[in-house]
Structures are given as C-alpha cells and as structure tokens.
Amino acid sequence: MTIPKHLSTALFSGGRTAERICNFLIFSLTPTGLFWFWFLTDVRHEIPEKLSDLHIAMPLAALWITLAPLLMQQSEYMERDIIEAFNREGPINGWAMADIQRKLHSADRLYYKLVTPLAISAPVALALSLPSLRSVISVDSTWKYVAGVVVIFQVGFTSATGLWGVIKAMMAVPLAVRTVRLRWSAFRSSISPLADLTYSSLQKFGVMFSLGALFVPALYVVRIELNPVAQVVVFTFSAFLLFGGLCFFAVPAIFFSRMMERHKLEVLDRLAPPIESILEKLQRINTLSTDEAIHLNYSLKALLQARSEMASQSSLPPSFRLLARSATTLILPIAIALIQLFGSKD
Structure with missing residues (x-):
C-alpha cells in the first residue's frame, strides 16, 4: 500500500524512498510494535492450553503484519513500472493501450468501494467476538483493545488491497490478450517482451501474496472462540490469503496460454x-x-x-518452469502450515 503522495511529501522528501519510509513507519512499524508489546507483556504467559498453538502462530502472524504493507507497496511500484513500459512500447508492439487504460481506470474506481468495507469487516469481527476472546486472550484494557483494532485493521486493509490487485489483474489481462495484435512464432523464444514482463510480474505478485499464509495459523487457532459472523470473516480471509497468490499467477497464465494457442493455430492455418x-x-x-x-x-x-514442428511447440513457457513458478504460490502456505504443525508438537 502506498501513502498518499501529499502526506509523504509533507513528512519526507525523496520520491519512492520517502514513500517507503513513510509506509514502513505508519503501516508496518507501528502495528508491529503494538503487537509485540502486547504479546510479550500480556499474552505470552497467559495463553490457555487449548490455544497453545498460538505460541507459534502469533509470531508467524507478526511477520505478516510487518511484511504486508511493504510487499503491497512494492507490488504497486511494480505495477507502475509495467504500465510505464506498456505506455512506452505497447502501441508499437500491437497492444490496445486505450482499451487497457480504460479497464485499469475502471478497476481504480473500485478501490475504495471494495477495500473500505473489507478493511472495516476485520475490526468489526474482532469487536463482535471480544466477549469470548477476553476469556482466553488478554484484552482487558482500552489500550489493548485499541492496539488490537489497529493491528486487525492493518491486516484487513492490506489483504483487501491485495484482493483489489487480483481483481485489477483479472479485469485487465483478459482484455489485453483478447485485443492484442501479436503473431506467434515457433522460431522465437518469446511472443512479446511485454507479455514476458507481465507474466513474470504476476508470478512475483503471487509469491508476495502467498506470504499472507503467515497469518492463517493464528486465524485458524482462534476461530473456535469467535461468533458465527466473525468465523465467516476469518474463513473468507483465510481462503483468500491461502489461494490469492495462486490466482494472481494461474488465472492470467491461462489467458496468456489461450492467446498464444490462438495465434499458433492462426499460423498453422496459413500453411x-x-x-x-x-x-x-x-x-x-x-x-x-x-x-x-x-x-x-x-x-x-x-x-x-x-x-x-510448429504444432509440437508449446504455447506456454517450458512446462518445468511453469510448474516451478506456480508451485511457489503453493509451497509457501504449505511450508508455513508445516512449521506450525511441528512447532505445536514440541
């Protein structure tokens, strides 16, 4: 997530460096500090036996609290760089930039309509479950409640921003590959440098977002103490944090594959x-x-x-590379789950 430019300019100067510092201090360091102070001073020695897995799950969640704003901000910078590359080279290389820009602007208009209610739903779920949570986790003072709201709102906000990024990619990529005027060639390593850039960037977005699985173990452990409404919110966020990264990569990969397969068939038909x-x-x-x-x-x-020979050429990148890239968006959640599983047995 990126701090509004007028705010970062007022506090710092230096372009992206200033935005990174501002983002880290406000959205990363503050909630992380609140979380660790609360956990080390009040929670660590009071966790009941039935929630003992929180000894492992909560430090993992703290990593996501720290990393999420930084990764979301980096993804926005990557998106800007992609758009700049398309604006610079897209019209020359056959991409329908006017249509793509209109679709991106449509996605931008959804930002606050989508992110705001989702970000608010997380602290609302906390507030609804407070009576039951107080019996097992230390939330017995105003500052602890405020700290919890700040931390949960940050998690909800960054996760909702990631969801908006997924939706934006899902809106722009299908239109781009449907309208692009490219020609597949069996004798070239790439159909388009811009297609490779988009494909690679989406895979990186997926890996970044897959780190959201760090927060899932904590949500899973406390779910038994939540009311039904909060459980629905937790289930939704957990599913999105687990599988959002895969969607970032897999769905656009399908559209790119279909585009390249269509162009390959056109070349074969000309023979x-x-x-x-x-x-x-x-x-x-x-x-x-x-x-x-x-x-x-x-x-x-x-x-x-x-x-x-041309028909035998795959319209996807080499299958092993495709498998390795897509697997990274699943390996991270699985590895995090195993860490928690083995940690809870100690």
Whole structure:
C-alpha cells in the first residue's frame, strides 16, 4: 500500500524512498510494535492450553503484519513500472493501450468501494467476538483493545488491497490478450517482451501474496472462540490469503496460454493453402513430369515437417518452469502450515 503522495511529501522528501519510509513507519512499524508489546507483556504467559498453538502462530502472524504493507507497496511500484513500459512500447508492439487504460481506470474506481468495507469487516469481527476472546486472550484494557483494532485493521486493509490487485489483474489481462495484435512464432523464444514482463510480474505478485499464509495459523487457532459472523470473516480471509497468490499467477497464465494457442493455430492455418494446392496437383501426378513430381513431393514433405514442428511447440513457457513458478504460490502456505504443525508438537 502506498501513502498518499501529499502526506509523504509533507513528512519526507525523496520520491519512492520517502514513500517507503513513510509506509514502513505508519503501516508496518507501528502495528508491529503494538503487537509485540502486547504479546510479550500480556499474552505470552497467559495463553490457555487449548490455544497453545498460538505460541507459534502469533509470531508467524507478526511477520505478516510487518511484511504486508511493504510487499503491497512494492507490488504497486511494480505495477507502475509495467504500465510505464506498456505506455512506452505497447502501441508499437500491437497492444490496445486505450482499451487497457480504460479497464485499469475502471478497476481504480473500485478501490475504495471494495477495500473500505473489507478493511472495516476485520475490526468489526474482532469487536463482535471480544466477549469470548477476553476469556482466553488478554484484552482487558482500552489500550489493548485499541492496539488490537489497529493491528486487525492493518491486516484487513492490506489483504483487501491485495484482493483489489487480483481483481485489477483479472479485469485487465483478459482484455489485453483478447485485443492484442501479436503473431506467434515457433522460431522465437518469446511472443512479446511485454507479455514476458507481465507474466513474470504476476508470478512475483503471487509469491508476495502467498506470504499472507503467515497469518492463517493464528486465524485458524482462534476461530473456535469467535461468533458465527466473525468465523465467516476469518474463513473468507483465510481462503483468500491461502489461494490469492495462486490466482494472481494461474488465472492470467491461462489467458496468456489461450492467446498464444490462438495465434499458433492462426499460423498453422496459413500453411493450409500451399499444402492443399500441392496435394491437388499431386492428384494429377500422371500429367506431371518426373522433375515436377519430385519437386512437389519435396515441397510437401518440407511443409508438413515444418507444420509438425510448429504444432509440437508449446504455447506456454517450458512446462518445468511453469510448474516451478506456480508451485511457489503453493509451497509457501504449505511450508508455513508445516512449521506450525511441528512447532505445536514440541
């Protein structure tokens, strides 16, 4: 998440460096400090046996509290760089920039409508569950309640911002790949540098967002003490934190794959007329001279071999690389779950 420019300018100077410092101090350091002070002074020695997993889950959650604002801000910087690259090179390389910009602006208008209610839902769920939580976790003073609201609001806000990023990608990528005027080639390593940039960036977004699984163990442990409304909120956030990163990468990958497959079929179809013409001539082979028949035979073999080689080319990046990239968005949540599982057995 990025601090509004007028605020960061008023507090610091230095472009992105100032924004990073401002973002870290307000959205990362403050809630992290509140969390650790509360956990170390009041909670650590008072966690009941039935919630003993919180000894592992809460420090993991603290990592996400610290990292989430920084990662969301980095993703916004990456998005800006992608848009700048498209504005600079997109029209030259066949991308329908006017349509893409309109779709991005439509997504931007959804930001506050989407993020605000989702961010508020997290502290509301905390407030509704406060009576039951007080019996197992120390929330017996005003400052602790305020600290909890600040921390939970930050988590809700950053997670909701990530959801908006997913929706923005889902709105822009399908339009971009549907309207782009590119041509697939079996003899080039890439269909477009901008497509590679987008593909790679979306995979990085997915890995960043997958770190949200750090917060899931804590949500899972305390769910039994929450009321039904709060449990629904927790389940929704948990599912999104676990699988949002995979959606960031997998869904755009599907659209890119379909685009490249469509272009490949168009290239293969252009080979059909000369192949059909040669076959038609060979049907009258009795009227052809030996040299003509040999020439047509070699031409047909060359075209069929070229078509066979082109058809065998995958419209995706190498399958192993695709598997490795997509797996990173699943390995992180699984690894975090295992850390908590083995930690709770000690």
